[in-house]
Amino acid sequence: MTEKKNDKKKILVIEDEKDMSYAVTLQLEAKGYEVITAFDGMEGLDKARMKKPDLIILDLMLPKLDGYKVCRMLKFDEKYKNIPIILFTARAQDSDKKTGREVMADAYITKPFKPAALLDKIQELLALS
């Protein structure tokens, strides 16, 4: 683990639906996380590289660059592959989960989700890294 000035964990939320992003942000901030938001795939990728978050929540259907591509580009990059990624989608298709594994995402959550479920996943992944 890297040493941080403040021990607030940074979470990057890449989600194009602004209201959904707002809901997630509200929830994470209430639990004491620092939240950075991005609204499309390109912005998300840039922010992931520049701000070095502790964890990324990534929507699959994104404008400019879809979630799978963002995930692959991060996971296949030595510098960023250790950042845990939670895939996040409204689709509950099994094939999505399969593809999620193929791009090496760490977890998968279907929207809408129970707030507790997301927080548990985040804690679990942060504890691992």
Added chain:
Amino acid sequence: MNRNPKNKQKKTAHAGTMHGEAMYKYKLLSYFMDNIPDVIYFKDRKGKLVLVNQAHAKGLGMKPGDVVGKTDFDFFPKNRAQRMAKDDMCVIKTGKPMIDKIERATRPDGIDNYVSTTKIPVRDKIGKIVGLVGITRDITRRMQFEYLEKEKARVEKKLEMLEALNKVKSNFISTVSHELRTPLAIVKQLTALIFDETAGPINDKQREIIKKVENNTERLKKLIDDLLDMSRIERDKLELRYSLVNLNDLLKDSADFYKTLAEEKRIDLSYHLPAKDVNLFIDADRINQAVANFINNAIKFTEEGGKISVEVKVLETKVRVGVIDTGIGIAKSDLPQLFNRFVQVSNTGGAGSKGVGLGLSIVKELIKRHGGEAWIESKLGIGSKFYFTLPRFYRPDALDKDVRDRIGSFLNKGISLQFINLIIVNYKEFRGRIKIGPAELFEDLKRILDTTFRGICRDRFKDLPVILTDVKNGKCSVILPRMREAENARVVRLFKDKIKSYFMGQKVESAFVNIGVSTCPSDACLPAAKRFSARFSVKEVYVGLEMRRFKRVLYKVKVKIFLPENKTETQQTVDISEGGLCFITKKLLKTDSRISIRLEFDKTRDPVIHTDGRVAWIKKVELLSGESLNRYKVGVEFINLKSKHRKIILKKIKP
């Protein structure tokens, strides 16, 4: 042609030597005219009939001689005769033939038919038109045929259109449902934040309101999910995720939830589960959905103070799950259509207006896909019983008679044996999806077993296994005389691997094979060998999306693969099992091609393993995002792997 008798006589007189030939031609022509069913006639310029054939006279109910000299006006209604005369005049005046004019006509016997008429002008020596020759054919049948053909084409086109429309509808429903889910998910997320008091404390009244909002969004979500499921079923896009599931656990998991729901309506909900656990090969989420549908229905249609019981009955080849209520019941006449789409039975009271009537049709499809059945028994005013069945593990100790006889005959001779019983559990459903025929499939399985056996017991060829197959029911029994128990365990392990690899090669995504193993020592079963009962230990083989088929060895083993044409490829990561390995490569290999493999375990003193392999299956690696990685997943089966090497691999892959 139409010469007058005088001319004709002159001609015959003058013709001399031509006489015989002309006569012959005349006879042929008469024969033709009098036997053809078409109407043929000659008319002069005034429309008087000069010559008619038999068919024409017969049609008019007269003799040919009586017709000559008359006109159409003598036989046909005035307006028709006028039409015909007009045509005649046209041909005679213009000299242009009238060809294939189709018209409706009423025959003298009163039957309506279609006729085709051709009229050609007749000219004399100097080219002056002296009359006409006409031929009329009854084409009613041809017209009918053409009409039917046209109709058929029209209906086919319409069907095609409807099918296309249905597809558009399904796709539309799918798109719309996905679009509906997004805002709904946001609403749910935001209400959850208020309910959790993440956004600050709320009072009881507010909590009550938010709870109602939440319940209704949940209801909306269920409706949308049902629509999506239906469109998936229609587009054949429904995927099942099989895994081994304890049915008791599955039912118990949601019991508390439904008990609370039932208590709200003061309904007594009880569960009657079998004492012994039942393990099934099912998609847990989908079966949960089916059970939920039945229980929700029962609660909806049962009045306060009623009873609902959930019962599981374990039968020989299947498990029956029933939800039995003391509700209002369903009329017998409504039962058959209950599983149809969009059907809401009319006499179900006020509660019937809820939902869009998709639930049961989805349940039916889900159960069907699992190889089971769903049905309802009900009596109006007494209650309903909703049932579904799921195929169960084959009860391995129930053997067919001929298999028992074969085993008995060995035991009677004092020969001990090992026994393998194989059954494809989801055979019924599975047969519809596999490309090769069942007979071919079992031939392949037999071959696999044979090579496995030879691979392990190379030294003892004289006792070949006896293989009995039941192609119809997807069963196969193998008797291995004089086999030792330890050897048999190895055969079964390897057999399992090879079957998996075989089904992968056949691109079968979800086969569920059950292998039972039993030992029959000769002394234990004598003398009553015929009544022996074999106890099996059951080993299951799954080939499914969710199953890890091989243990993945990461960066610990270096595999050098010698491909055909003297090429080599070094792999760092492979999935390896006792029977073979699987790796991803950029090269496109051929199925069944032979390769050499060199396995080198890092940082250990284990020897390097050399073995041959056969490419059993190849799968293109693809991402859902449509990208193709241009890589292939290749499954390789070991050939002639030395037993000491097998032991090393076994040690490596066991945790």
